[in-house]
Amino acid sequence: MSVTSRNPATGDERVLDVDETTSEEVAHLARRAHDHVFDYAARPLTWRATMLGAMADELDAAASDLVDLAVIETALTRPRLEGELRRTSFQLRFFASIVTEGSFLNASIDHAHDTPMGPLPDLRRVNVPLGVVGVFGSSNFPFAFSVPGGDTASALAAGCPVIIKAHPAHPATSQACFEALRRGARKADAPEGLVSLIFGLAAGEALVDDPSVAAIGFTGSVAAGRALWRRASERPVPIPFYGELGASNPLVVSRRAASRRASEIGRGIAGSVTLGVGQFCTKPGLVFVPSTTDGDTVVTELAEVIRELSPMTMLSSGIAEHFREGLRALSEISQCRPLVNDGEGIDANVRAQLFEVSANDFASSPARTLRDECFGPTALVVRYDDRDDLLRALDATDSALTFSAFIEEDDDESWLVEYGSTKAGRVIVNGYPTGVGVSWSMQHGGPWPSTTASWATSVGAGAIGRWLRPVSYQDVAQKLLPELLRDDSTVHVVRRVDGVLQGL
């Protein structure tokens, strides 16, 4: 079956020059990638870094064409897509620097020694790549969380061949990005098939099932993620599944912050809720505002900006329809009061909406609708009377990717920082959660349902850790050890030697 590219803004369709990938082709690509596992892992770290850099260069060189395609396929704005692509090539170069820095290998050498439990042999440990990684591109970030995105970059950095399943919302962008990656790989003399691209739902399922595939990276909804995770776990040989799923990220405005910055905060929240048409996994979906007149101002400003910003075009008519279903479900909850509700839109075009509920009703209602992510330009404002009321409502939220708190320097609600760390992977003070920086200290992940593995991150240096496992070598002769575990290694990376970190 041919792959079709749709323009969500106009409804125009165009048939691409590629077909959905058959399960036989998936098996072939997976076997070919698997054949490269040894070779790729054995190449010098500097070579691996060079290849990632070459891929970044090819993306930059093709930037104009890639953004043109993505504008048509996603209806996201050109500045947003240009920024996302810059971030994507930056991310590839960032992982190149992580590869050569080498601490991700967690190398450790314990020379033979005596202990209270008896003598221990010579023991040396290093992280090795898992093998072929399957990546599921996301709908909402056609570059940064798709074909050339963080999962691909971190898996390649870890030494794993990658097979990417293109998201059906932007197949032409996916194909063009893949070609840029492949040009980079070829320029670096990488083996053919180190990176592959597949299309179609059935091909994605075949990828999860394939015995040559060792791990999966996924960005998408809770429902799809949970189904694929189960599939990966129920294989004869289960494999790790790293899903970055949905989140209804809390954002709390303290009474004092509302009293001093009501308008600024209200307008800021509106910008964050509607950024990229609300299609960010870090969108603040639950906005906790005090039931004071200052709180009223926050909400009024928030509602006003949201009303002004409508209508908008979502990534696809299917995603828009799912958004409308979410809005209808919220409307049907009697305690849920619509604040902005100017119609639904049609096809991929939607109108932003805003709802309000009391903290007490939120805490006491068992309705999943109040807690589940509604992907798109909307938020649920939760109005609280006092700290106990706020805490009960926060306790009734799910864990999330982010937790934001607007507090003052002299605020009584600074406990929100520590509390936030129990609910999310990133705690933000006086800022908005949309926007996830690529850096050493970034954690993009959190407890279920925001991810399937809260110890992992899909953004930042730590993302490489998902595609590695440690191997220890006991009493292995120097010449048979991986080079960086030898006593006279010339690979300059941090190593722990007899318990002490060395080589910085």
Next chain:
Amino acid sequence: MSVTSRNPATGDERVLDVDETTSEEVAHLARRAHDHVFDYAARPLTWRATMLGAMADELDAAASDLVDLAVIETALTRPRLEGELRRTSFQLRFFASIVTEGSFLNASIDHAHDTPMGPLPDLRRVNVPLGVVGVFGSSNFPFAFSVPGGDTASALAAGCPVIIKAHPAHPATSQACFEALRRGARKADAPEGLVSLIFGLAAGEALVDDPSVAAIGFTGSVAAGRALWRRASERPVPIPFYGELGASNPLVVSRRAASRRASEIGRGIAGSVTLGVGQFCTKPGLVFVPSTTDGDTVVTELAEVIRELSPMTMLSSGIAEHFREGLRALSEISQCRPLVNDGEGIDANVRAQLFEVSANDFASSPARTLRDECFGPTALVVRYDDRDDLLRALDATDSALTFSAFIEEDDDESWLVEYGSTKAGRVIVNGYPTGVGVSWSMQHGGPWPSTTASWATSVGAGAIGRWLRPVSYQDVAQKLLPELLRDDSTVHVVRRVDGVLQGL
């Protein structure tokens, strides 16, 4: 229902002064433990280390009584149990040192800075404890992998309260170990209920299901592990499940090694196969020996020692019956030739057996029986003609905890080291896999079916990583940050600052 302690050597039973834990009691203990999560995580690392040391001291002080109980309940030898207990208190002290060393926190500070993708905010990351950890004690290590074992020690070191499900094969030992841990906790002024003990299958299931429990550590069979893993994954809020399961660990003798050390190696393998009545997860279950006359000598010596060592008493009559079922299944495979087969034994008493199969038959047979772990004093000898024959048979094995190779310095088969790293978590040259040292560089784990998470280890410093998740703090004021993320922190641990490791 009362808990009963059985002596596997005599069949004697005695009713203990404890009952199986009801699901209501499990819920109570889990809630109580959960109430301590904040307090425990917030205490200084030095306090945490002191408590682990106090627990080790109490175990040492009670060593004589603990070993007496374990001898009766497990039929393991006194020297073995004394050594295991020494290792267990050593392990608690080792984790105390890891806590104060602090690199497990993976602290990282990125000051606000400009990047090609725009300015980044101040971002700081540290690992936080997951919350209450449930631990399933093993049958085969009543100390080191049970109540006071590695899962408990590493979870407490990570800052997590622990609830331990006692293994039914040694309830009195479990209770006495728990009391020692509790005495240590009380001496350190730990909150009551930081460590709890439960009994019974239903209580274990309730533990996995409990909403207050954040993660599970398990040591046991593939079947039980997979069932509990599924249970943990299918909860409304899934939790991580770290199962150290079964493994049929390969051990390869090269042609040249056989020609030079046949007798020594044959006798050594026999010792490793029958150590602790073959009840080690690292037992070499698949022994690859060349089809040469030297190989015949290896096998003859191996068989002779195994024959001499029989009969033996296993940990329980249930485990012995399961072992006999495994032996019968092997006997029923026509290509499988019995080498030692002097009867079955009764109750908990068994006779060691040894089987042989050709590498070709092993590689071409789909029978799971040839690959699955047979827990107890037996091994399957796989005879190979040449390198291709060996490689085909090795490719047909499952992944395992360990991979051992007996090779000479001038051997043609040194490729076995690199090959082993693709199949197991620990590669051993000219040594036996039984015996797992507690150290920085130990990796005790490997791909499925040896564990449910190949990135994790249940022994060694890395074991602490299972009970942690990272949290990033964005633009959080110094005074509201966890102390070790502040610019002027007085907690002296390794931190990455603006991408560079510091403080060593």
